[in-house]
Amino acid sequence: MEVDQMQRQCLDYTKSLFLEGFLDGQFVQLQQLQDENNHDFVVEVVSLFFEDSERLLNDLTFALDQKSIDFKKVDAHVHQLKGSSSSIGAQRVKNCCIEFRNFCEEQNIDACLSCLQQVKQEYCHVKNKLETLIRLEQQIVAAGGSIPTMEF
Amino acid sequence: MNLSNGKGSNSSSVKTGENTISDHFPAGLRVLVVDDDSTCLLILERMLRFCLYEVTKCNRAEAALSILRENKNGFDIVLSDVHMPDMDGFKLLEHIGLEMDLPVIMMSADDGKNVVMKGVTHGACDYLIKPVRIEALRNIWQHVIRKRKNGGKEGEQSGSVEEGDRLQKGSDDGDYSSSVNEGKSSKKRRDEEDEGEEREDSSALKKPRVVWSVELHQQFMAAVNQLGIDKAVPKRILELMNVPGLTRENVASHLQKYRLYLRRLSGVSQQSSLNSSFMSSQEGSFGTTSINGIDLQTFSAGSQLQSQSLAKLQAAGLGRSSAKPGVPMPLSDHKNLFSFESPRLRFGEGQLQHLSNNKPINLLHGIPTNMEPKQLVNLHQSSQTLGNLNMPLNVSSAQNNPLLMHMAQSQSRGQMLSENTGSHVNRFSSSLVQPTVTNGISNGVLGNGIVGNRNITSAYNPVPQNSSLLSFPMNQSNEMSVNSFSLRNTPGTSEFKGVGGFVPSYDMFNEFNHQKSHDWDLTNTGMTYDASQHVSPLQGNIDVLPSVLVHQGFPSMQQTVQNRDTTSIGKAMFSTGEGIHQSNLQNVGQSFNNLLVDNSLRVKDERIPDQNSQINDFLSEQYGQEDLISAFLKQQESVGQEEDEFDFGGYSLDNIST
Numbered sequence: 100m101e102v103d104q105m106q107r108q109c110l111d112y113t114k115s116l117f118l119e120g121f122l123d124g125q126f127v128q129l130q131q132l133q134d135e136n137n138h139d140f141v142v143e144v145v146s147l148f149f150e151d152s153e154r155l156l157n158d159l160t161f162a163l164d165q166k167s168i169d170f171k172k173v174d175a176h177v178h179q180l181k182g183s184s185s186s187i188g189a190q191r192v193k194n195c196c197i198e199f200r201n202f203c204e205e206q207n208i209d210a211c212l213s214c215l216q217q218v219k220q221e222y223c224h225v226k227n228k229l230e231t232l233i234r235l236e237q238q239i240v241a242a243g244g245s246i247p248t249m250e251f
Numbered sequence: 252m253n254l255s256n257g258k259g260s261n262s263s264s265v266k267t268g269e270n271t272i273s274d275h276f277p278a279g280l281r282v283l284v285v286d287d288d289s290t291c292l293l294i295l296e297r298m299l300r301f302c303l304y305e306v307t308k309c310n311r312a313e314a315a316l317s318i319l320r321e322n323k324n325g326f327d328i329v330l331s332d333v334h335m336p337d338m339d340g341f342k343l344l345e346h347i348g349l350e351m352d353l354p355v356i357m358m359s360a361d362d363g364k365n366v367v368m369k370g371v372t373h374g375a376c377d378y379l380i381k382p383v384r385i386e387a388l389r390n391i392w393q394h395v396i397r398k399r400k401n402g403g404k405e406g407e408q409s410g411s412v413e414e415g416d417r418l419q420k421g422s423d424d425g426d427y428s429s430s431v432n433e434g435k436s437s438k439k440r441r442d443e444e445d446e447g448e449e450r451e452d453s454s455a456l457k458k459p460r461v462v463w464s465v466e467l468h469q470q471f472m473a474a475v476n477q478l479g480i481d482k483a484v485p486k487r488i489l490e491l492m493n494v495p496g497l498t499r500e501n502v503a504s505h506l507q508k509y510r511l512y513l514r515r516l517s518g519v520s521q522q523s524s525l526n527s528s529f530m531s532s533q534e535g536s537f538g539t540t541s542i543n544g545i546d547l548q549t550f551s552a553g554s555q556l557q558s559q560s561l562a563k564l565q566a567a568g569l570g571r572s573s574a575k576p577g578v579p580m581p582l583s584d585h586k587n588l589f590s591f592e593s594p595r596l597r598f599g600e601g602q603l604q605h606l607s608n609n610k611p612i613n614l615l616h617g618i619p620t621n622m623e624p625k626q627l628v629n630l631h632q633s634s635q636t637l638g639n640l641n642m643p644l645n646v647s648s649a650q651n652n653p654l655l656m657h658m659a660q661s662q663s664r665g666q667m668l669s670e671n672t673g674s675h676v677n678r679f680s681s682s683l684v685q686p687t688v689t690n691g692i693s694n695g696v697l698g699n700g701i702v703g704n705r706n707i708t709s710a711y712n713p714v715p716q717n718s719s720l721l722s723f724p725m726n727q728s729n730e731m732s733v734n735s736f737s738l739r740n741t742p743g744t745s746e747f748k749g750v751g752g753f754v755p756s757y758d759m760f761n762e763f764n765h766q767k768s769h770d771w772d773l774t775n776t777g778m779t780y781d782a783s784q785h786v787s788p789l790q791g792n793i794d795v796l797p798s799v800l801v802h803q804g805f806p807s808m809q810q811t812v813q814n815r816d817t818t819s820i821g822k823a824m825f826s827t828g829e830g831i832h833q834s835n836l837q838n839v840g841q842s843f844n845n846l847l848v849d850n851s852l853r854v855k856d857e858r859i860p861d862q863n864s865q866i867n868d869f870l871s872e873q874y875g876q877e878d879l880i881s882a883f884l885k886q887q888e889s890v891g892q893e894e895d896e897f898d899f900g901g902y903s904l905d906n907i908s909t
Contacts, residue, residue, distance in 0.1 A: 125382045132297045132385070140297055148290045178334055182360035183290040185382040 102244035109235040110247040116232065121225050126188030130248055138240075145229050148187045152222055155180045159215055163208070173211065174203040180218070191221045277392030278303035281325060285315040285343065286332040286358070291381065295330065295358075298385040312338035319351050326353060327395045330379075333359035333366060341373045348374050354394040358383055463505055470494060471505060480513070 100108075116122045133140040155176050162173045181196035195218040202210035236246045282304045286292040292308050299306040307326070309315040312335050319326060329347055333340035344355045357370040360381040370378040376394040379387050463471070474491035475483040485503035492502070 125384070128298075128382075128384055129294065132294075132301055137297065144290060144293055144297075147293055151288065151290050175334065175336075178360060179288055182332075182334075182381050183288050185360055186288075186291045186294050188382070 100242075102239060102242045105235065105239045105242060106244055106247045109232070109239055112232060112235060113247075116228050120190050121228050122188045123190040124188065125186060127248075129187060130246075133246075141236075142233055144187055145233065148183055148189070149226060151183050152180060152192075152226075155183075156215075156219055156222065159218075163212055163215055168206075168208060168211075170203050170206050170211075174200055177203060177218075189222075189225045192218060192225055195221050275303075277395075280304040280392050280395065281307075281327045282330060282391070283307045283309060283315060283318065283326045283328075284330040285309045285312055285335070285340075286330075287311065287335045287337075288332065291332070291383075295383060295388075298383070298388050299330075301385060302389050304388075311335075312340070312343045315343065316346055316350075319347065319353070323351060326351075328376075328391055329353050329355045330391070331355060331357055333357050333361060333370070341369055344370075344373045344375055352398075354398040356391060356394065467492075467494065467497075468505075471502070471509075475506070475509070480510075 113122075117126075129141050129144055159173060159176045159180075162169060162176065177196050177199045181193055181200070184190075184192035184196060195214065199211065199214040199218060202214055239246055280302075282299050284292065284295045284299065284306060286295065286308075287310050289310060292310055296306045296308045307318065309318060312331070315329070315331070319329070331340050331343050335343075340357055340359070344357065347353050347355050354376040355374070356377045356379060357375040358379045358381055359366060362380045367378045376398065377391070470492045471488065474488040477491060478484075478487055483506060485499045485506055488506060489497060489499050489502045
């Protein structure tokens with residue numbers, strides 16, 4: 100595949116992610132922070148996000164699995180997940196977290212558990228999407244092209 | 252991103268720690284960023300580097316402190332997350348303020364009003380909502396400059412010299428004129444800064460603090476009156492007063508405060524009315540207090556009356572000009588005394604603000620309403636914050652009328668509650684905001700409030716002192732001044748201040764609508780708040796209550812228009828209620844309850860002065876300067892130590908802090 104085609108494909112894919120709400124403007128900011136001196140910035144950040152998120156999701160699962168749930172702790176975890184997801188632009192995950200926190204405040208166990216499932220799902224979605232995107236971008240770079248940036 | 256290659260580690264010598272500012276400024280600004288979230292930390296670091304800053308990142312607050320301690324002059328500004336596992340961001344903020352006096356910017360995904368308010372009251376220069384965009388980071392250097400300017404360190408920067416001149420001049424005629432120019436928020440800010448600057452200069456030069464005793468103030472007043480308020484310049488006042496040891500600088504700052512006080516009287520901060528209403532509401536039996544009897548009556552009558560008074564206040568607030576009915580202000584001397592006193596306290600507060608900014612005492616920022624002028628003045632910021640609250644009402648641009656309309660939408664508030672993810676307070680508040688909070692508010696709120704307050708406190712700042720702070724005014728039979736001072740001195744004050752701060756911020760919005768200079772109002776509110784130290788928590792609470800009441804009894808509120816003050820208060824409450832983050836309301840209500848339960852008597856005693864002062868301020872139009880002056884003097888006499896304390900506190904905050 101030619102670089103042009105790859106770039107177009109990459110751009111279309113990125114656009115779709117925005118349109119579908121997986122990513123928001125914050126992700127564009129991250130892309131703009133990447134340059135020749137920091138050419139792996141996005142990958143770095145996204146990987147870090149994956150790490151953090153998986154850890155947080157595990158902590159959340161554990162916390163909600165307790166006999167007596169410490170909602171403060173749960174809320175703290177969700178808050179952190181909200182922070183990091185919003186920082187990289189993972190919009191759907193962030194929105195899930197917002198809802199999650201509401202239920203934490205209400206100490207609604209069932210709703211929290213359901214939210215947890217939802218967050219996990221959204222996280223998996225966005226993780227797949229981002230991995231695909233990164234793969235596309237890396238292919239472009241490997242082919243000698245530059246990563247197309249979106250106008251947001 | 253028009254910065255070249257985002258490399259932030261250029262070695263352009265920005266000797267910001269020293270007295271020079273390199274030409275490359277703000278490039279090379281030395282930033283320490285603290286965040287336990289490594290994703291955010293990485294992004295922030297990259298963004299800051301992109302802005303050409305020198306970045307050090309740290310994911311633990313303790314580590315950050317040790318880094319700062321080891322490199323006392325190694326950093327220019329600190330960015331810190333609010334929620335961190337090892338140490339609360341606000342605590343870190345306090346430490347940094349105390350030990351290094353660096354500008355600190357707080358960040359959080361939490362955009363709850365009370366959290367932002369906490370940032371303000373703890374002395375943060377700014378509060379950024381995550382996700383942080385690079386545009387927000389580009390301008391953080393302004394905080395460094397501002398702090399330097401206000402730091403008043405001699406020879407700090409080349410800019411500071413001229414700034415100092417400007418400030419000095421400002422404290423003379425410049426400030427006076429700016430104080431006369433209402434609505435000039437920037438000028439107000441400058442006034443505050445000037446005040447702080449002056450204070451700083453004084454302390455830097457190790458001048459003994461001047462205690463504005465009754466006699467001294469009388470002399471001052473006499474001199475001012477002789478010269479005429481418009482022509483009263485510090486130099487001539489000084490000459491007329493002929494007090495050995497008194498410097499023109501002392502007179503200048505005192506004059507500035509006095510002018511602010513007068514402005515406030517003419518401008519009528521709703522806060523004062525709010526405060527008075529709060530006080531009266533708390534007191535129920537206040538009825539007879541000299542405070543705008545109207546407020547008292549309304550409050551004593553019960554929630555309904557409260558709402559009525561609130562409505563009145565609101566009406567008063569709404570149509571400020573029209574709000575001034577010929578309400579027979581039963582202002583007694585007692586009231587007058589306090590009315591002037593509170594402004595003075597406010598002045599002191601204003602100083603405190605700056606002091607706290609400059610000094611280690613972040614507690615001073617406890618002035619609840621003292622949101623950073625930037626924040627307050629910057630409606631955008633506030634609206635942003637508010638917007639995040641899912642408030643149906645855009646407070647920042649809200650007029651009183653819209654507020655009223657919104658008030659009726661108590662349900663929307665309920666929605667807001669549920670939507671509010673911003674604070675733990677919501678948990679508590681929900682009970683408050685429920686429709687049950689009507690006539691039974693005082694009772695219900697009490698029950699809820701107390702608990703809620705405590706909880707909220709712990710949620711945000713698990714400092715044992717907080718609870719003591721909260722209950723401080725209640726248990727204290729001390730004068731307001733004492734309370735305020737203690738608040739300032741107590742580390743946990745921040746918590747309390749956060750609660751108290753709700754009202755002022757809202758007042759700010761109201762004030763804004765009334766074209767008061769934001770800064771001024773903000774400052775005033777904060778100062779006013781502090782002025783009535785013990786009142787402030789109450790006031791804050793009352794704010795909530797009235798707003799709640801307002802919401803509930805919107806129709807009833809409209810009916811009663813007995814008291815201008817009450818209406819204005821109500822208005823303020825409305826706005827506060829509307830604009831208040833639900834959690835805030837709850838907090839306020841809760842603390843209100845707390846206060847009610849614990850200190851009904853004491854509140855009464857102590858509140859009266861504040862209320863009076865507040866009301867006086869509000870109704871100042873009716874009183875000429877001379878009345879105020881005489882009232883002030885009387886206040887001085889009657890208040891006695893308190894008065895001095897206030898004065899003292901106002902001016903000698905440095906002493907207290909140190």
